[in-house]
Amino acid sequence: MEPKLISTRDAEAKIQLAIIKELRFRNWFVKDTHGNMYQSGFPDLFCCHTRYGHRWVEVKKPVGYKFTPAQLETFPQLCAHGSGVWVATSPEGLEELLMKPYNWFIYLHNIRGVS
Numbered sequence: 001m002e003p004k005l006i007s008t009r010d011a012e013a014k015i016q017l018a019i020i021k022e023l024r025f026r027n028w029f030v031k032d033t034h035g036n037m038y039q040s041g042f043p044d045l046f047c048c049h050t051r052y053g054h055r056w057v058e059v060k061k062p063v064g065y066k067f068t069p070a071q072l073e074t075f076p077q078l079c080a081h082g083s084g085v086w087v088a089t090s091p092e093g094l095e096e097l098l099m100k101p102y103n104w105f106i107y108l109h110n111i112r113g114v115s
Contacts, residue, residue, distance in 0.1 A: 015090060016044055016059040022091035023047055041070030043078075043085050047098070055086055055098050060107065062089040067107070075104050 016032075023030050027049065034044040043056040056078060058071070067075075075085045084102025088094055097103070 011061050012059050012065075015061065015088075018091040019057065019059060019088055019094060020045065022094055026095055028052075041068065041074030043071075043075070052098065054083070056083055057098075058085055058087045058104060060087050060089055065089075065107065079104070 020030050020032070023045075028047050029049070031046045032044065033039055033042050033046050043058040045057040045059065046054065047057055048054040058075075078085055079102060085104040086098055086102050087104050087107050088097060
């Protein structure tokens with residue numbers, strides 16, 4: 001079952017759908033967690049694999065992305081408590097990316113782009 005795409009996020013939604021398809025093809029369980037006021041600040045996807053464990057994945061456009069204030073509050077807390085957050089901008093090289101240390105903080109150079 002494919003997640004519903006949110007029209008205001010068309011570019012990110014297309015990337016997210018491609019990421020979900022790629023991970024599922026590689027036998028990851030993927031759950032879309034984004035979408036209501038009770039999940040504010042959570043990454044877009046919860047992913048887990050029998051061999052690799054769990055990953056939180058935040059989907060961003062390669063250029064022009066923004067973090068919400070809730071994400072800037074939640075992501076450091078998740079990481080501090082042992083659950084990293086990986087930012088993915090495309091499905092290419094995704095599984096390799098998820099084997100590396102979490103990377104969300106690398107994307108903070110665009111901190112002026114907080115929405």
